[in-house]
Amino acid sequence: MQISINHFSLGARNIYDAAERLxxxxxxxxxxGEWVQTTACHMFPLGKDVFIEVEGTIxxxxxxxxxxxxxxxxxxxxxxxxxxxxWTGLMLGxxxxxxxxxxxxxxxxxxxxxxSKVNPYSHFRRPDGYTMGYQGGPRFANGRPAKYPRGLxxxxxxxxxxxxxSNQPVVSRPHLATPTGVxxxxxxxxxxxxxxxxxxxxxxxxIPVRFNGKEVGTWAVCVGREGMDDVVIRRPTAASSxxxxxxxxxxxx
Amino acid sequence: MGLHIDHISLxxxxxxxxxxxxxxxxxxxxWTGEWIRDTAVHIVPLGPPGNFIEISGFVDVHTLKxxxxxxxxxxxxxETGDHFNGLxxxxxxxEELEAFAKHFGSKVNVPDNPDPATxxxxxxxxxxxxxxxxxxxxxxxxxxxxxxxxxPDRTHHSSxxxxxxxxxxxxxxxxxxxEYGGTEEEMAKWLGIPNPGEVLKMKFNGKSLGLWAVCVGAEGKPDxxxxRPAASDAVPVSKFAD
Amino acid sequence: MAAVLDHxxxxxxxxxxxAYNLTKTTGIGHYxxxxxxxxxxxxxxxxxxxxxYIEIESIVDPFAVTPDKEPWFYKKALKAGxxxxxxxxxxxDTMEELGEIAKRHGGTISPRAGRRTRPDGPGVKFWSAPSxxxxxSPWEVGKPNWYCWEDRMYxxxxxxxxxxxxxxxxxQGLDYLEMGGTEKEMEDWLGQPPSTLKMRFNGKSLGLYAIGVKxxxxxxxEIRRPSATQELTVETSSx
Numbered sequence: 262m263q264i265s266i267n268h269f270s271l272g273a274r275n276i277y278d279a280a281e282r283l284x285x286x287x288x289x290x291x292x293x294g295e296w297v298q299t300t301a302c303h304m305f306p307l308g309k310d311v312f313i314e315v316e317g318t319i320x321x322x323x324x325x326x327x328x329x330x331x332x333x334x335x336x337x338x339x340x341x342x343x344x345x346x347x348w349t350g351l352m353l354g355x356x357x358x359x360x361x362x363x364x365x366x367x368x369x370x371x372x373x374x375x376x377s378k379v380n381p382y383s384h385f386r387r388p389d390g391y392t393m394g395y396q397g398g399p400r401f402a403n404g405r406p407a408k409y410p411r412g413l414x415x416x417x418x419x420x421x422x423x424x425x426x427s428n429q430p431v432v433s434r435p436h437l438a439t440p441t442g443v444x445x446x447x448x449x450x451x452x453x454x455x456x457x458x459x460x461x462x463x464x465x466x467x468i469p470v471r472f473n474g475k476e477v478g479t480w481a482v483c484v485g486r487e488g489m490d491d492v493v494i495r496r497p498t499a500a501s502s503x504x505x506x507x508x509x510x511x512x513x514x
Numbered sequence: 515m516g517l518h519i520d521h522i523s524l525x526x527x528x529x530x531x532x533x534x535x536x537x538x539x540x541x542x543x544x545w546t547g548e549w550i551r552d553t554a555v556h557i558v559p560l561g562p563p564g565n566f567i568e569i570s571g572f573v574d575v576h577t578l579k580x581x582x583x584x585x586x587x588x589x590x591x592x593e594t595g596d597h598f599n600g601l602x603x604x605x606x607x608x609e610e611l612e613a614f615a616k617h618f619g620s621k622v623n624v625p626d627n628p629d630p631a632t633x634x635x636x637x638x639x640x641x642x643x644x645x646x647x648x649x650x651x652x653x654x655x656x657x658x659x660x661x662x663x664x665x666p667d668r669t670h671h672s673s674x675x676x677x678x679x680x681x682x683x684x685x686x687x688x689x690x691x692x693e694y695g696g697t698e699e700e701m702a703k704w705l706g707i708p709n710p711g712e713v714l715k716m717k718f719n720g721k722s723l724g725l726w727a728v729c730v731g732a733e734g735k736p737d738x739x740x741x742r743p744a745a746s747d748a749v750p751v752s753k754f755a756d
Numbered sequence: 757m758a759a760v761l762d763h764x765x766x767x768x769x770x771x772x773x774x775a776y777n778l779t780k781t782t783g784i785g786h787y788x789x790x791x792x793x794x795x796x797x798x799x800x801x802x803x804x805x806x807x808x809y810i811e812i813e814s815i816v817d818p819f820a821v822t823p824d825k826e827p828w829f830y831k832k833a834l835k836a837g838x839x840x841x842x843x844x845x846x847x848x849d850t851m852e853e854l855g856e857i858a859k860r861h862g863g864t865i866s867p868r869a870g871r872r873t874r875p876d877g878p879g880v881k882f883w884s885a886p887s888x889x890x891x892x893s894p895w896e897v898g899k900p901n902w903y904c905w906e907d908r909m910y911x912x913x914x915x916x917x918x919x920x921x922x923x924x925x926x927x928q929g930l931d932y933l934e935m936g937g938t939e940k941e942m943e944d945w946l947g948q949p950p951s952t953l954k955m956r957f958n959g960k961s962l963g964l965y966a967i968g969v970k971x972x973x974x975x976x977x978e979i980r981r982p983s984a985t986q987e988l989t990v991e992t993s994s995x
Contacts, residue, residue, distance in 0.1 A: 275574035277549035281635065290920070293547040293637050294678060296530035301573070303637075317573065319554075320528040322593060324575040338576060345576070388533070388546065388678035432547065432637040433785065433920035435972060487922070515908070564910040638917060639926075668908075669807045669915030676876065676917065685877060 262363070264459065264467050266443055267354030267417045268426070269313045269482060272337050272499060274345045276303050276317040282343070283315065287492045288438035289484070290431030291315070295393075297385045299323040304426045307484050309442035312427040313494075316349065332411070332499070332509045339502035347499045348479035351414040351446065352397075353459070353468070361398060361418040367460055369406060370399025372418075393426075395419045404510065412449065412478030412500045413458045438492075441485035445469040449498055450477040476500035515563060515606055517707065519689055519714055520663050521672070522567045522728055523600030523655070524742060527592040529556050529571040536569065540738045541684035542730070543677030544569070547637030552577035555634070557672045560730050561686035564673040567728070567740070569596075587656055591748040598725035599745035600653075601660035601694070602646075603705075603714070611645055611664040617706040620648030625666075640670055656754045658695060658723025658746045659704055684738070687731035695721040695744055722746035757853065758948045761808050761930065762903050763913065764967060765843030765895065766981065767829025768814040774839050775800035775812050782977045783925040784969065785918025786812075793871035796820045797827065801913045804969050806929025809914040810979075812839070828896055829984070836988040841964035841981045843895035844933070846902045846946075846953070851883065854904040858885035860947060869906070880913075881906035898936055898962025898985040899945055931968035931976045936960040936983055961985040 273279030280291050280303035291305045299320035305313040318324050318334070327334075337345045355361050358372075365372045377384045377394035385393040397417045405411065419425055431437065448455060448470050454477070455464040464470055473480055478498030485491050500506070526532035533544045533556040544558045552574035558567040571592065572578075577585065591597045605611050608622070615622045625633060625643040634642040645664045648654060654661050665671055677683070694701065694716050701710040701718070710716055719726060724744025732738050768774040775786040779802075789799035789811065798816035803809045815821055815830050829842035848854050851865065858865050863886030872880045882905045886894070894901045905912070918924070933955045935942060942950045942957070950957075958965060963983025968976045982988050 274576040275549075275552060277547075277554055277573060277635075280637070291637065294530075299528065301530055318575045319530060319571070319573045321572040321575050321578060321589060322527045325578070334575070386534070388537075388544065388680055390681040430920055433918050433924070434638045435783075435924040435926040437920065437922065437924065439922050562907040562910045564907070667807065667915075668910075669912040671909070671915070674911035674915060 262360045263356050264461070265354045266311050266446070266468050267352040267419070268311060269348065269479060270350030270352070271313050271315045271496065272333050272347050272349035273315050273317045274337050276301060276315045276319070278344060279303075279317070279346050280305070280315045282346075283313075283494070284434075287484070287494060288436055288486070288489075289440055289492070290434065290437045292429050292431050294388045295385050295426065298382070302385070302426075304429065306427045306429070306431060306440060307443055307482075308427075308440035310422070310425060310427045311443050312425075313482070314426065330508050332503065336499035336502045341497055341502075343496055346496050347502060348496050349499045351448070351479045353414045353416050355416060355418050358396060358418050358420075361396060361416055364416050364460065365398035365400070368399045368409070368458070370401045372396050372398035373400060391424060393419075393424070394421060409458060410450075410477045410500070411506070412476065412498060413455065438489055439487040441487050443469065444483040444485050444491055445471060446479060446483075447481035447495075448472055448478070449475040449480060449500070515604070517610075517662070517705070517713055518563070518604050519565055519601070519692065520604030520665075521565060521602045522598060522692075522725060523602065524567050524569045524596055525588055525592050525599040525745065526569050526571040526596050529554060529569045529573070532556075532569050532571070532596050533558070536567075536740065537680045537682070540730075540740060541682045541732065541735070542567075542686060542738065542740075543680045543683045545675050545677045548634050548642075548672070549573065550634045551631060557675065559673045559675070559677060559686060560728075561673075561688040563688065564668065564671050565689050566673040568672070584653065584656070587745075587749060591745040594748060596742045597745045597748055598742050600655040601692070601725045603660050603662045605662060605664050608645065608664055608666075611647055611662060614662045614706075615647040615649075618648040620650060622647045623649040642670070642672070643667065652754060655745070656749075657751045658744060684735050685733040686738070687733050689715060690729040690731055690737055691715045691717055692725060692729070693717050693719055693727035693741075694725055695719060695723040695746065723751055757849065758952050759846035759848050759853075759857075759902055759946070761933075761953050762845045762847035763808060764810045764841065764964065765829070765845065766810050766812045766839050767827070767833045767842035767984075768812050768839045769830060769833050771798045771800045771812050771814045771816065774814070775802065778802060778810075778812070778979070779921055779924075782969070782979065783923050783971070784927050784977065785921055785924045787916055787918045788875050789913060790872055790874040791816065793873075799872055801916065803914045803916065803918060803927065804930060804967075805914075805927040807909075807912065807914050808930055811913070828892070832984065832988075836982050836986075839981050840984060840986075841967075842984050843893070844900040844964050845884075846900055848902055848904055849908065851904055854883060854885050854902060857902050857947070858887065861886035861888065863888035863891075874911075878911070880911070895984055898964075898983060925975075925977075926972035927977075928970040928972060930954055931970050932956055933964060934958055934966040934968075934980075935964060936962045936985065961987075
């Protein structure tokens with residue numbers, strides 16, 4: 262089975278402000294306009310088919326009606342030097358639906374349906390009408406198993422490679438850096454835990470990951486830049502700002 | 515151009531959904547990426563000589579922890595959906611803007627703050643300089659009244675930036691008319707000009723103050739009428755009487 | 757009201773390579789401006805900041821143009837083996853102002869509007885002056901002309917986004933224009949002090965020789981090309 266880094270989620274209180282700061286910090290470019298229901302993303306291609314989605318809630322009324330406590334909101338509400346930005350996800354990719362289903366089955370879950378054509382507004386969409394058709398998992402019907410804490414990577418299968426968020430043109434602006442791919446990831450927890458989740462003998466043999474033993478989740482991403490030094494994007498992981506994880510339902514994944 | 519319509523503000527509970535819905539309804543395209551503080555706008559160009567609709571809404575729900583009168587107003591007028599909450603007129607010089615400021619008994623809000631966070635910013639890094647009047651703690655929009663703008667540099671005006679290639683796009687050819695609440699006499703008194711109906715292509719429906727509809731020409735297609743309730747329909751202007 | 761600089765015309769034999777190389781060597785971005793009314797001339801725009809831009813034009817449909825109909829700037833660029841600065845265009849805000857300028861020069865406003873079609877479709881219309889019967893464009897003799905846009909500053913080419921290219925700088929307007937001739941000659945033609953247009957003079961044959969573009973890096977980028985009246989061959993042309 263071929264496993265790769267698919268994308269990273271960077272949760273932000275304000276995706277516009279966060280994207281502008283991330284650009285100034287890294288000189289990486291981004292594009293705008295993708296959304297699903299109450300969430301929108303600004304996308305930062307990182308090279309080699311990987312991207313960061315700077316993600317946030319953009320519907321105040323929907324937020325007010327959301328069940329509380331809300332895990333991501335509470336994490337982002339914790340102040341830090343990045344105006345509350347937190348890494349909220351590392352997502353892995355596989356190259357076939359069969360592989361995705363095998364991963365989900367191994368972990369005791371299922372995969373999301375491919376209903377992008379019949380329920381387009383349940384999927385990420387772009388202003389030109391492009392609807393992201395992908396499937397993800399694992400989804401746990403009875404909540405997440407305790408041995409697999411929140412913060413471990415989600416799994417995805419994206420059939421349309423040219424349409425990937427990583428392959429869309431960024432907004433033109435001066436002094437943009439050209440990203441050349443992810444060099445390494447700093448992840449919380451241990452190699453044993455991530456390797457078990459990934460179903461591989463050693464996770465760091467499959468993706469360029471190192472471990473800091475802190476709360477599970479992404480802590481830093483190192484990105485290569487053409488003709489420039491590598492840039493390290495460091496943010497706390499969401500779990501590190503959650504005081505009492507037991508308050509939150511673990512949901513489907 | 516003299517006094518003219520510059521742009522229209524459409525307050526939305528979810529600017530992505532509203533822009534998509536407006537596109538499906540009218541074929542009008544839009545572009546994304548402009549924002550100021552906790553609010554972002556999707557811009558719907560309406561054609562020459564340079565008008566647009568800004569679909570605006572909160573994009574930072576954490577701002578709701580620190581409520582003020584204006585934020586509450588936005589929440590209240592968007593609770594039941596999109597509402598037109600601003601008619602923005604334009605002039606071609608700072609002198610003309612200052613004349614309006616004097617007429618309003620106010621000052622010009624000049625774009626001289628070096629902090630980019632106090633201006634509209636775009637995804638390409640462009641900071642939009644614009645001056646406006648009247649200036650004050652409470653926006654006149656909350657009373658259903660238009661304000662006036664001057665752009666020192668019109669080359670980057672929002673109406674002229676390219677839109678995303680949206681489905682079923684039509685090409686807008688300009689505003690044909692707008693429908694406003696109240697009467698022409700009330701508007702004439704507010705603006706200090708005798709014939710706002712003719713100058714600003716305004717029709718008056720006698721309803722609560724504010725914009726109720728805008729008609730836009732569409733190349734090769736019937737005119738498009740975008741009809742939404744005025745903000746005063748959701749929150750009466752009497753709430754903000756001095 | 758004094759006219760302001762609107763755009764600078766760069767005559768080329770291939771707008772694609774000219775625009776690409778200009779961006780590569782200067783870091784100043786460009787975008788596709790569409791095609792002119794004759795449909796045989798293509799257009800690339802290079803925003804320079806300060807409400808000014810370069811328009812690069814060349815024939816893009818050579819089979820539709822007989823040699824006697826080739827634009828003069830195309831023939832000159834071909835002979836020089838490089839792009840040339842073929843025109844300087846000022847802008848006024850009203851047709852009344854344009855009419856006064858035309859009258860002052862013993863001519864009229866152009867009898868027909870100029871047109872350009874943008875890649876996304878909308879047409880752009882403008883009028884120019886002076887148009888003098890029996891005479892070619894002032895550009896051919898190295899003199900600026902004047903424009904009035906139908907839609908004034910709506911979608912002005914200097915404010916449109918450029919295509920994304922590595923190494924772009926942000927142009928911040930012109931620092932200078934290096935012109936042939938003398939200041940007195942130019943003031944007589946313009947009817948306003950050339951200093952209002954940041955012109956300096958080298959005493960050579962009339963026309964534009966170089967522009968200095970301010971950038972956000974603090975550096976001023978000079979773009980030098982032969983002028984419209986400079987006698988050149990491929991061997992003697994210089995940048």
